Amino acid sequence: MRNSFLFTSESVSEGHPDKVADQISDSIVDLFLSKDPEARVACETLTTTQLVVLAGEIRGNGIMDEDGNWAPGVPEEVEAAVRATVREIGYEQSGFHWQTFRFENNLHPQSAHIAQGVDAGENKDEGAGDQxxxxxxxxDETPDLMPATLDYSHKILERMAIDRKAGTAPFLEPDAKSQVTLRYANERPVEATAIVVSTQHAPGYFFHNGEGDEAKYTELRKYVLGVIADVLPAELLTANTVYHINPTGCFEIGGPDGDAGLTGxxxxxxxxxGAAPHGGGAFSGKDPTxxxxxxxxxxxxxxxxxxxxxxxxxxxxxxxxxxxxxxxxxxxxxxxxxxxxxxxxxxxxxxxxxxxxxxxxxxxxxxxxxxxxxxxxxxxxxxxxxxxxxxxxxxxxxxxxxxxxxx
The missing domain is CATH 3.30.300.10 (GMP Synthetase; Chain A, domain 3)
Incomplete structure (x- = not known):
């Protein structure tokens, strides 16, 4: 392990199109587990302009039988859960609105060949659902025992979402990304060298290459810098810290209208x-078996x-x-x-x-x-x-x- 180095982690907000997809998929997991704690769920979601598509494999009492027949009322509950999730995130835009997007439900029964290996039997314990x-x-970098770069990246966006929903930052829209680079010495974070925040915003809150409303952009930038100062320990923010706030300029089109989203x-x-390896399998949309x-x-x-x-x-x-x-x-x-x-x-x-x-x-x-x-x-x-x-x-x-x- 190197003692001194720069390391970077990023986060994305709940309004990022991929995260919209993750939350929708997990809303389906929650719905089905509330009906049958032993439900099997593998739910994938695609989001794009005014469209949400579900696909995947399911099984559970009171949900769907092995022939693919839904229990009464469940398809309506599925659509209601999807729309409620998008509403909670905050999408009421012409390009993606919780009330008006088109919805496709393509969930179907779990493969019997997978079920035979996973289910417990008289002479076998429940098996793993996949290799x-x-x-x-x-x-020990943070009190939560998480890598500091990721911890701060998450907390910046989480705070911004709280303020957006509370109305204290009305110029924010749901889609956002953050990135924190820290300098480490003796394996400890000692300085933030660069912090990036790109946030979707209300019309006019940008200024780039002389274009846009400088006063509105200054308001947005001041707010974001205030959040960063509240989240990161003061000793990490120095005269050397470089801030990139909406570095591309205007960010009015965002979420699934700006970029397609997929679960996982x-x-x-x-x-x-990035501070530790990842096995490659996504979490969201999957039941805990x-x-x-x-x-x-x-x-x-x-x-x-x-x-x-x-x-x-x-x-x-x-x-x-x-x-x-x-x-x-x-x-x-x-x-x-x-x-x-x-x-x-x-x-x-x-x-x-x-x-x-x-x-x-x-x-x-x-x-x-x-x-x-x-x-x-x-x-x-x-x-x-x-x-x-x-x-x-x-x-x-x-x-x-x-x-x-x-x-």
């Missing part, structure tokens, strides 16, 4: 901002507890699975040279503390609940929602880890 590798990470295209934003989601949550939970227990300052954990097989194929722990104990000892202890089968993960974290739409913007990790930490953010394994690894 793959999943990673979890934690770092912001997986680095969803996880660790899918290890792309649940195993990524349990690895974060384990990594966070390891750091919170003082066993390391940084921790990466990898799990791997085969479709239809319950137990993971491998467990890998990397403490990045910051640990107080051998990684191999932690690898041996983890399965004694948490059963890492799909069902074991879901049971330990209580994942068969409609909690997922709120994960689909501003990151799945290092956050609370509705005042409570997500279950994979708990640090209730600290004492057990210490006891299991005591010399």
């Amino acid at each position: 793959g590798i999943m990673f979890g990470y934690a770092s 295209r912001k997986i680095i934003v969803d996880t660790y901002g 899918k290890v792309d989601r649940s195993a990524a949550y349990i690895t974060r939970y384990l990594a966070k507890n390891i750091v919170a227990a003082g066993l390391a300052r940084r921790c990466t954990i990898q799990l791997s699975y085969a479709i239809g097989v319950a137990e993971p194929l491998s467990i890998y722990v990397d403490l990045h040279g910051t640990g107080t104990i051998e990684e191999s000892r932690i690898e041996a202890a983890i399965p004694q503390l948490v059963r890492l089968t799909p069902k074991g993960i879901r049971t330990h974290l209580g994942l068969n609940k409609p909690i997922y739409k709120q994960t689909a913007a501003y990151g799945h990790f290092g956050r609370t929602a509705d005042g409570d930490a997500f279950p994979w953010e708990r640090t209730d394994l600290v004492e057990q880890l210490k006891s299991a690894l005591a010399a």
Whole structure:
């Protein structure tokens, strides 16, 4: 690990077209889990100008039978959930309006060949829904044990969304992106060298190359700089910090009207901002039997507890699975040279503390609940929602880890 370097992470707002798609997909996961906690859901969403399309595979009591017949009233509930999600985000624009966009529902039954491998039986445990590798990470850079570059990028946009919805920043529109570059010395962030914020705005709030309304743009820029100053620790903002606020100029056309959105295209934003590996599988739109989601949550939970227990300052954990097989194929722990104990000892202890089968993960974290739409913007990790930490953010394994690894 280098001691001194620059590192950058980005975030995108809930109004970014890909994040609109993620939130819609997870609203469907929540709807179906509220009807059947054992529902199987793989829901993909496409958004573009005045159009939302759902596709994917589902199964569940009171939802759809194996022949593809919907339970009475469910298609209407699906469309209502989609429109309510877009309304909550704030889209009431001519190019994308929650009331008037065209809607297509192409969800269909889950493959019986997948079901036979995943479902539990008399002589087999519930198997993983697919093969793959999943990673979890934690770092003591921030109180939430997240990489600082990503943590600040998320918090800038989250604060802007709160102000937009409260009416205190009426010139903001839903689509926005942020990017934070920090200089590290001795592996610690010591200075913000560059901060980028591009936000969709009301008509006229731009000024670029002599074009636009300079006074309105100055108002927007002053507001954004104020948010940055509130989010980042004061000692990181120096005379050397460079700010890029809407660097391309006008940003009035945004969201799905400005760029098509798809579920699962912001997986680095969803996880660790590039500070840790990613297995490649998206989270949103998938029920918790899918290890792309649940195993990524349990690895974060384990990594966070390891750091919170003082066993390391940084921790990466990898799990791997085969479709239809319950137990993971491998467990890998990397403490990045910051640990107080051998990684191999932690690898041996983890399965004694948490059963890492799909069902074991879901049971330990209580994942068969409609909690997922709120994960689909501003990151799945290092956050609370509705005042409570997500279950994979708990640090209730600290004492057990210490006891299991005591010399």
